Amino acid sequence: MTSTIVRAGLSGEHWYLADPDAMSGIIVGNSTARPLSDVPTAAARPLTALTPRSLRESLRLVLRQGDTLFHDAAQTSLLRYRVIGAAGRTVVLSDPGHIKSIMTVDPAIAPSATRTSPLRPIIGSQSVLTSIGERHKRQRAMLMPHFHGRAAASYREAIERATSRAIDGWPVGEVIELADLGQQITLDVIMTAIFGIGDDRASTPAEADLRFQVVRLLRRSTWPVATAAQLVNARNPEPVGFTRWALKPVDAAMYRVITERRKSLGGNDILSVLLDARDSSGAALSDDEIRDELMTLVLAGHETTSNTVAWTFERLTRHREQYLRVREQVRADGGADVVESLINESMRSRPVVPIVARELLAPWDFGGQRIDAGTVALVSILLLHHRDEIYSRPFAFDSERFLQTRPSPTTLMPFGGGNRRCLGSALAMAELRTVVTEILRRVDLETHERPGERPRHRNVTMIPNDGGKVRAVAKV
Template sequence: MLPPGPRTPSLVQGAYALLMPQRGMRRLRRRYGDAFTVKLPIFGRAMVVSDPAQVKQIFLTSTDVLENIEPNLGRVLGPGSLFALHGENHQKQRKLLVPPFHGRRLAAYEQIIEDETVRELASWPENTPFPVQPSMMRITLNAILRAVFGAEGSEFDELRDLLPPFVELGSRLATLPLPQDSWWSPWHRFRRMRSRYDDIMARLIAKADHLDQRDDVLAMLLQSRYDDGSPMNHSDIADQLLALLTAGHETTATTLAWTVERLRRHPGVLHDLVDEVDAGGKALREATILEVQRIRPVIDMIGRQVRSDRMDLGPWTLSRNDRVLVSIALLHDDPSVFPDPRAFRPSRFLDTKPDFYAWIPFGGGTRRCIGATFANMEMNVVLRTMLRDFTMLSTNEPDERWHNRGVANAPKHGGVAVVRRRTRSSTGSTPVTTAGAQS
């Protein structure tokens, strides 16, 4: 009842998926079509789809029939995180978490992001190749910490030290079939780091005051109430904030690194973006961010699991507990959806908004990332500030290859850049250099 697929052992298929996530999936689609079945170490047998109509059906299907896949990131981020919750509990928590990332609150974060960007870019070397991803990681981590907690202190310093290795280890554990109960496995180290995080969170919550005068996410969650008037318990708040802190900084930073990698190899787009920044515009910049997410999606797959006795998906029939994986990369690479899909062409998004059933870097349906608007705003501000203050030199070097970091796919060398600080006119306003020079 499921489509055909490779018959090699699951460990071989898992290694293939980790080592060749893009080329491997494209080869399978060429051989088997838009739907095929794989066997993976963590998920077992799973149907991979990339047909736009089937993807739309998956996102619109009731959670009584199709729910989040098991296991998922909840085993890393905690049982109270949105990744681990199902049904009504998921809807209740999501309702409380959406407001901080929209409207007035979202606008309040823009200055925080620009301040963090300017601070980090001050350390950039001129005329020397360097990877931008570590810088982008620091920018997005500091920005999300300030957005979530509102101010700085000793706990902030502890979280800055803890979260990068915590995210890297958790990202890898989420994709590896390693036992969680063994004392010698990396899970033991992960649990020690999680315990340290919980201790920091307990201290932050204990000393939180003047909540009605604060504009950060922690203050809002401590004041929030479910429909029955009850508050969120502190362990759930800790889990939800961990999800925001981890998912909200690595994927955004990685996309920014891919943006640098793409722009250096497309000097025409880079030149036009600088002209737009100097003129105070933003349309091309917003389109560029959408196109980077299309052509270099940081996340490979979206997973769902059948909860009903039967589900028909296109010509195929799935049974209870069958798993479905939506391939983001294959969907974004479909020429029937995006003409000439391998071309980096931001103009394709200038006059039209992306279809949220075809352009899906943030997932879709009831589990679409609640921080999508925040992430796009953050990337917009970082890119604007970078192009305003620096000339980025283009290059004829080959594209950086994909590098698997566990959950996320990053540029192999971290998005190598060569930059020069832009000089400003005598009035101190608009920078006067150009950004199309060849390295």
């Protein structure tokens, strides 16, 4: 069956409302790809001068990113744009072979395009998310032990407590936004990991204020003016205008927490690790460096997970038979396998981070097409997850899609890839397994056939426009 989705950008149809049996129409080209030089071009980084098309293309990508990419990917296998800001010349990749070539190459040739990220004015230039090269390697090595393996498992009790509190307070019969409920849970967990807050230590007034200010910042980031602010900040490494105003109270709270903790050193939480850390010369990290790291961990450490919870049930409650089948399996034997498949399908169909970026410091060959050094390559995880040759019925939500199939890291990339793969992925999956399982086990949700919620782009994330609205009809 052919699909109107091929004409999404022209006809006004939206990709997220596509018929479940539709094909994406993404063109399959030559998957070979390689750098044409292994020597980074030092002069490749200057910004590209704006052209008359830049504003129009920038607005299309900001306001209708998904529709634009699906429409254009049905016309050509390699998408090229000129956009406002540091990105300048840009290509969009969705072919697994093209993506692998830039994810597995020496990062010196294709580093993360952090200087072009809309998050940079918000989280700063000195965090693990925005640094590159040796600095990034050191930061990642310092933080990784607190998010993987035994450390992630140690947060299990905190996840279970936070989930139980949120479900206990869930009002029956009222429509709620699951993104908000998920935020309550995941923010509590990340505050435990970063600041050591738990049953044996209540948050200080400064920490409580920081939590409040983070929630308020995220709410303000959904205001229409925030979209305009993203474009205004595109060429500024430091926040200006609305973004600077919105960050002020968060920064004030963050610095109060850092000052407070410097007076009482000691502990096993992440902030203690940052306060004890020393650079290669033996100097301690500055307050500004710690602020950038904390801002990254607090924001990235909970927002993506809470919105994945929201998307999971936004999708599942629109498919009654699937919902009942998964719910009954969970209540019968825990349903570990069906929950894992459900989460993977949610992240496939609605990846919360739909794009990651690399900067090509050498010329590249993508399927016979040469791309000049100095181009920013955007990996469209959204398009990758909807390619017809990889996923049958890509627009259909199938909670059992991954039940008998192990996801491949080259075709399912909700946490990015390469040396920039999300360092909190293990903690995020531990949270998702617990939260999704407990909601299915303890809450009966209303199912319906209303159209899917519109994806809204907030900085680098894709969130449900209405927060993933659901109604509990009973609790067990």
